[in-house]
Amino acid sequence: MINPDKSRRFITPERASVLLPTIISAGIAFIITSAFVIPQYINSNKIFYEFKEFMRKKDELPNLKNQYKIINQKLKKLNIQKGKIIDLVSGKSNLDTFLNTLGFLGDKNQIQFSSIIPSSIIKYVPDNNTEIQNQLNINTDPLLVEGIKKNIIEVKFEAEYENLLAFIRDLEFNENVILISDININTLKKAKNDSQINYDSFPLEVSLKLTIYGKI
Structure with a gap:
């Protein structure tokens, strides 16, 4: 005869003796899988993708070299062109050399200098530094490039008209780029009327500003 209470029990000592080791084994297997197998799998995938990326870069290396x-x-080529531009604009002389040249041209053309005053030196500032340019009130100068500085000199002298023209002509043929501005010319002698003025022989008082581009 079957005991009704015993038949109603799902977990009996006999079943527990079978299920408990199975559950424990499954738990241990899950722990081992979580602790060792899954990390190893993830690590192997990581190594695989790193190796794949390495091979891709290796294949691209010849193209990168080219x-x-x-x-x-x-x-x-750009450096060579830049050097040529600098030589074209600034020549090969510095400010001291130019001042010596200025004195030589003055003697050659009978120029009597009364003053030669270097007023300012402006160096190249990149266009992206707009804040610095605004603070220093610097206008963009196409001739003022990296490696070149701009020297501004105020000059006063006395000369006759023909000598003045010859002096300016010699300045134009100088190896440096020289810009002449703010020219002011006055006669040193007064004539009774304008018809009596012979500018070719009249002594003139000249003041002007020279802008010389030279290497830094």
């Missing part, structure tokens, strides 16, 4: 050579060649 691009580097092309960029390097262009950079050399």
